[in-house]
Amino acid sequence: MRSGARALAVLVTALLAGCDLGLPGGAPDGPSYGVSVEFADVLDLVPQAAVKVNDVTVGSVSGIELHGWTAVVRLKVADTVVLPDNATAAIRQSSLLGEKFVALAAPQGEAAQGTLSDGDTIPLARTRRGAEVEEVLGALGLLLNGGGLGQLKTINAEITKALSGREGDAKGALRELDRFVAGLDAQKDDIVRAIEALDRFSARLAEQTGTLAQAVDALEPGLTVLADQRPQLTAMLTALRDLGAVGERVIEASRDDTLRSLRALQPLLEQLVKAGDALPRGLDFALSYPFPPNAGKAIAGDFVRLHATLDLDAASILANALAAGPATPSAPSKPGLPLPTLPLPLPSLPALPLPSLPALPLPVPSGILPSGILPGLPGLPLAATTATRDGRWDPATGEVVRVRGGLPELLTGGQA
Structure with missing residues (x-):
């Protein structure tokens, strides 16, 4: 029986070698272009694995190389596939126990730039890989094997004790939290604008870091002087406090006298108001008494x-x-x-209408x-x-x- 099995295996191998059968993966038919993709971990990806776009096979993996701590995967992509220059790549699995393949896609959340062409490289920042079945099962086993169930049971018991008899308060807190979240959602645009303004402010501060550093350095001498004169400043403030207390006592003691003086001054101020323009004119005349103000033009020396x-x-x-x-004739004048x-x-x-002149x-x-x-x-x-x-x-x-x-x-x- 062993001999027959071997013969059957040799026969099948010969038939396969003589037939041109398409195996899974393989290079695309027709023209193609090469792209290099950097991955931190390629898992069990192998050459000739499929390259897909929107779950449609468009190429294959032509080779895998290791550059330092980064794996570089060489891809052959059909020339009919058009992708942006900032496309992303991910290693996925066709099913739970299926094969690995490389999925190419346009970037999410940003505008497409340029066109992916022969010789381009998709950097490590735009690549990722999916979780392995072994990793999921290992995490589940860690949780089930005492990793977290005991803690979850303790947490559940403590929450039950804390909320026992306080269900109404808990519901009220949840309602308040719901209103708070709704208010935040209604003010989402304002919050976003505030965050953007804060971002611009932070950017301006970052641009003026040198100026701020110079300002801080310039403050150092002044702060040093203030630190050296701290006892004098403290004594000055203490003296100012004492002066304020003395001034308060003086004002309190002289308040009645001050009010009486102001009341006594009120008639004088009223008369000054009634005098109006006569007072400045009188003062102008008093400066040149007994002559009128324009008599100064008649005085020369x-x-x-x-x-x-x-x-x-x-x-x-x-x-x-x-x-x-x-x-009587007067005598002639003699010197x-x-x-x-x-x-x-x-x-x-x-009587003549002469103005009276002062006797000066x-x-x-x-x-x-x-x-x-x-x-x-x-x-x-x-x-x-x-x-x-x-x-x-x-x-x-x-x-x-x-x-x-x-x-x-x-x-x-x-x-x-």
Whole structure:
């Protein structure tokens, strides 16, 4: 029987060798292009394994190499398959005990870029592998063999004890949690915008790391000074506290007096308000008293220019002078002698509309005749009536020099 079995095996091998039968996997028919894929772990993937796109076989594995700690799988993909340049690759299993194959797909959650072509490489960041049946069974065995069931039983018992008699509170907490989650869901857009704004703010901070470092370095000397002067600052704050307490006592003690002073000041302030513009005008006049504010233009050094007009009745003055008798001729003026006065005083002149001038001890400048020339006009200088037409009086010698004319000319032509 063993010999017959061997003969049958040899016969089947010969038949298979003589027939062109398609085995699973294999290179695609027609033109194709090569792609390299990097995997951290290829499991039990073998050459000639299938390459699928959307569960349709489009190529095969042509070889597997090891570069350092990374496995590089060479793929042959039919030329009719068009994939983006940022495609992803995964090692999957056709069934629970089926063969492994490489699944290619377009990227999820990002836009497709370029076109996958011959010689391209899918990097390790865009590859993954599925969980093995052995790994699932091992994890399940760990859980069932005391790995986690005891802990789950303890947790369940403790939760039951904690919620026993507090079912209403637990339901209320769950309802509040449900409303809280619903509120978060309603404000999802705002939360997303806040997170994006925080991300932009963090990016700006990252861009200005150098500036922030310089600012922190610049703060170091100031912080050092503050640290050195900490006792002085503490003493200053303590003194300021004591000053505040003293000020509070002073204000409290003088509050009534301050209020009485303000009440007493109220009538004065009301009168100042009623005075209005009169007060500043009065102050302006007080600065130039006894002269009006515009009198400053008439003062030149120690002289005051005065212009006055006297309306005299010459006929009445002459009649009074002639009725008194002939005037005694005055002696000719000599140097060093004062100017003689008239022998007979003239009658008092009627009241003239002259402004009253204040009696100030002003010096009589050179060129102005002394007072008393005209009786009845005491204190009025002759220059006020003659405007220096008849002569000039020298206060140093008491003489009148260059006197032209006499009293008739004074009375008939004197006007200033």
